[in-house]
Amino acid sequence: MRCLVTGAAGFIGSHLTERLIADGHEVIGVDAFIDYYPRALKEANLRALLRSPRFQLIEADLSALDLSPLVAEAEWIFHQAAQAGVRGSWGKSFTVYMARNIAATQRLLEAAVRAPRLRRFVYASSSSVYGDTPALPVTEDTLPQPVSPYGVTKLAAEHLCTLYWRSYRVPTVSLRYFTVYGPRHRPDMAFHCFGKALLEGQPLAIHGDGRQTRDFTYVSDIVEANICAATAEDVEGRAFNIAGGSRVSLRDVIALLEELSGRKAVLDYREAAPGDARHTYADISLARRLLGYMPAVSLREGLERELAYLETLYGRSAPALADRLDDAREADYALAHAMGTQPGVVLPLAAIDASAVAPGGGQ
Numbered sequence: 001m002r003c004l005v006t007g008a009a010g011f012i013g014s015h016l017t018e019r020l021i022a023d024g025h026e027v028i029g030v031d032a033f034i035d036y037y038p039r040a041l042k043e044a045n046l047r048a049l050l051r052s053p054r055f056q057l058i059e060a061d062l063s064a065l066d067l068s069p070l071v072a073e074a075e076w077i078f079h080q081a082a083q084a085g086v087r088g089s090w091g092k093s094f095t096v097y098m099a100r101n102i103a104a105t106q107r108l109l110e111a112a113v114r115a116p117r118l119r120r121f122v123y124a125s126s127s128s129v130y131g132d133t134p135a136l137p138v139t140e141d142t143l144p145q146p147v148s149p150y151g152v153t154k155l156a157a158e159h160l161c162t163l164y165w166r167s168y169r170v171p172t173v174s175l176r177y178f179t180v181y182g183p184r185h186r187p188d189m190a191f192h193c194f195g196k197a198l199l200e201g202q203p204l205a206i207h208g209d210g211r212q213t214r215d216f217t218y219v220s221d222i223v224e225a226n227i228c229a230a231t232a233e234d235v236e237g238r239a240f241n242i243a244g245g246s247r248v249s250l251r252d253v254i255a256l257l258e259e260l261s262g263r264k265a266v267l268d269y270r271e272a273a274p275g276d277a278r279h280t281y282a283d284i285s286l287a288r289r290l291l292g293y294m295p296a297v298s299l300r301e302g303l304e305r306e307l308a309y310l311e312t313l314y315g316r317s318a319p320a321l322a323d324r325l326d327d328a329r330e331a332d333y334a335l336a337h338a339m340g341t342q343p344g345v346v347l348p349l350a351a352i353d354a355s356a357v358a359p360g361g362g363q
């Protein structure tokens with residue numbers, strides 16, 4: 001298949017693109033390298049991909065790029081690009097969330113109306129669309145009531161997907177991801193922050209009492225769900241919960257991280273952040289039935305893999321920062337070569353440090 005993956009340099013987009021390439025597909029990835037977190041991490045995400053002749057990267061913003069020629073060739077579109085992060089979506093930055101999450105999606109859908117080869121358009125939605133629902137686990141019939149502006153933008157884009165299916169037969173499917181984790185985890189997300197703090201012997205900042213629960217999903221299960229959504233029949237216009245099937249409190253996660261890392265955490269409790277849902281827990285029976293989706297990676301196994309990744313970034317055996325910078329520069333040249341442009345500016349050392357990133361509250 002000819003695939004278009006937006007947000008291909010990001011956490012989920014890069015894993016998905018690797019899977020598509022491994023399965024023998026051709027992929028054009030689009031990413032604007034937005035500065036929500038360091039470019040060097042995204043370049044590292046792309047390192048293996050750039051060696052494949054079946055992968056092409058276009059560094060561009062969906063808000064400005066001429067999408068028609070790209071979409072005209074695509075058989076599968078996986079729309080992962082977004083401005084992520086719940087806590088940052090309040091205030092003035094909401095305009096950025098509107099542009100990157102709603103307007104950019106509308107541009108892509110509009111281009112998809114005139115895409116003769118398109119078989120499926122999979123949209124990365126979020127559990128944030130639900131907000132604080134009293135009845136758990138949530139099914140897709142639960143009334144979405146987001147508690148963050150981010151959730152509002154993800155829901156608006158989901159409605160656009162349904163609308164373009166109903167009005168123009170753009171074959172959309174929305175996947176409501178529940179807290180995704182794993183190697184390449186975004187540095188604003190809880191597990192990444194916790195793992196980094198543990199490895200560096202720093203206190204772990206907990207927003208709220210730590211008893212809030214999440215349905216965590218390992219990244220390869222999310223990738224599998226995207227493939228299922230692209231291939232399942234008669235599912236256009238629908239939204240599906242995609243979760244890992246294990247609902248755990250933050251305190252339990254920290255205890256597991258302590259066990260796996262062999263280190264004791266120092267907990268720094270802070271006020272609960274506005275926009276964070278208290279609990280998330282998904283009923284995934286619809287995805288199981290109609291998409292054939294089954295999560296396969298347990299929390300323990302997934303956390304082990306994430307810790308191993310974080311060890312390469314922050315652990316004692318991590319390469320010296322200077323080496324990491326060299327790696328980033330190498331990737332930057334490879335990237336520039338792939339795009340036929342000049343290498344860009346590599347971020348200063350400090351930028352690779354996740355502490356330079358404000359905790360975004362996930363999603």
Ligand SMILES: NC(=O)c1ccc[n+]([C@@H]2O[C@H](COP(=O)([O-])OP(=O)(O)OC[C@H]3O[C@@H](n4cnc5c(N)ncnc54)[C@H](O)[C@@H]3O)[C@@H](O)[C@H]2O)c1
Pocket residue numbers: 006007008009010011012013030031032033034035036042060061062063079080081082083084099100104124125126127154176177178179180181186362363
């Ligand atoms: N990570 C999670 O737990 C989670 C949960 C629910 C939903 N999601 C959704 O999954 C998708 C991927 O999330 P992620 O965690 O991989 O985030 P990410 O920030 O790592 O990846 C998103 C990528 O999109 C790119 N991008 C953003 N706006 C763009 C634009 N206008 N044009 C081109 N590129 C643009 C960014 O540069 C980034 O590389 C997002 O749509 C997010 O809302 C993620």
